[in-house]
Amino acid sequence: MFQGISLSGFSWNSETQLIEAEDEVWDKLTDSKPDAIMLKMKKVSNYNEMLELFARDRVSGAHSETAKERNARLQKNDNIRVETIAELDDLLASKEVTLENQCIFDDDIQVLDSMVSPPKPSSNAKKCKSKKRKLEQEDEAEAFNSKLVNCLDYVANAISEGNKILAETNEIFDRAYHREFTGEQICNELEPMGLEPNEIPDALIYLANNQAKARILFSCPLQMCVGILKGIMKDGK
Template structure:
């Protein structure tokens, strides 16, 4: 409100209220504009419209267009071709809107619930992709628990533990095969690395 009505009424500069300005424009029908800023203010407040007119004087052949300032009370839709076009476009849109079947709007709750379900589904899918893209890293305790039932000698157990800790991909391969072939596979893996 301050931006609209912050003119200095005490000093008399721009002291006209919107009601007074409207009454003056209706009474005179003439707008006196001296600066571009005044034109901008009148355009912003929709007090005027600008209309481009071609000069047809033989005396003045510079080919420049004259811009005429019209108040909203002194022009009709017949004078302003752009307003006529706007009205026909508006009518066309109204006719198109009538032809389209109306779809009942969904309740806000249904829209929110569907959006939350979509987000949850996307998160689940992302988690599956993430799990498949990263290999499992086995801890020392997990490796030891898998090696213990193989009945390895204590020094073989220590070597196998160190080998599988360093080579996580081999540990994953070893722990995914059937238990009865694990011991022979482990010895081949360790022998091939030497």
């Protein structure tokens, strides 16, 4: 707003926080820049801070450097050596450089410009990566083979157990199918049939001598057993 205009006659009042000047001084400014009239009654509470921020003077020590000057310096040097961690952090934070572990010499930290391509991996590095990949593949193959063997063992054990169960089932079936009834068992089966007392001895002897017919008879419903018994005994005689 004041660029190109002599600031003679203007001052800032810390109590009122206003930029003050005589009316004729303001008139001279507003004649060339009418928008400046708003500054006449506008408080500037942070005047001192703005003065410090926008002042032309700055530090001039040995390590003073603007961002523009630092960028120019970086472009001139492909390899940059830093001496403090703070300086290194600043360079990394600005993303102007990248840190390469391979570039540390004589206990100094060396930083490469981000525009410089990283070095290509050496043949030894390639061999190490290839060997590592091969070992990883071998470990994976060994783990797979171990799992496969365990699965086959599990299947074999399951088949073996199944065969045992099948054999036991067949044995039980054979025992049931070829069951041999004793005289006492035959009498116990005949009692519910309601036979006459003189019929039981003949039926007992006949069934004891014909175990196959006894198994058939005793597997039939009770209400049918008397008829079946008399029929098979009649045919047997």
